[in-house]
Amino acid sequence: MQEYQRKQLLERVDREGATVGAEIPERIAVQGEEIDLHEFVFEIKRRETYPASERERVDRAKKNLRRERLQRRQRIEEGDISFEEGERLARSIVGLDRALNALENLQPTDLEGEAMAQETADKKRWMSFLKQALGHEDTSSGRLGGAGRGR
Missing domain, CATH: 1.20.5 (Single alpha-helices involved in coiled-coils or other helix-helix interfaces)
Incomplete structure (x- = not known):
């Protein structure tokens, strides 16, 4: 991948509002574990409130999603990857950000x-x-x- 392409991808994933119109990935490998991210986020968001027992689960998921996002961004920034691989990583990062935004806006009760x-x-x-x-x-x-x- 050319350096200008790398910068474009990094700018895209770091841009404010990058998640507008983005979709949460159906399934994604996070920290080596396959999860149904779309289903998890919408299961949690469907509830008007969620109890303390679920809060721990949500907090753990957010932590893992942030860690995964950072690792994927670092692969774009530092890795010897093709532009196509970088595009795929950038799309997945924006999807992770979309999921994180949805989980961050929950009102725990x-x-x-x-x-x-x-x-x-x-x-x-x-x-x-x-x-x-x-x-x-x-x-x-x-x-x-x-x-x-x-x-």
């Missing part, structure tokens, strides 16, 4: 954690209301209880 946090906040608000209604000490203003006393 721990439904149990959110429910517990909501319940705790509700209890705090209720206790605050009861203290105020019963005239117990209000520590925020420094006044003592007895609503309406002395006024």
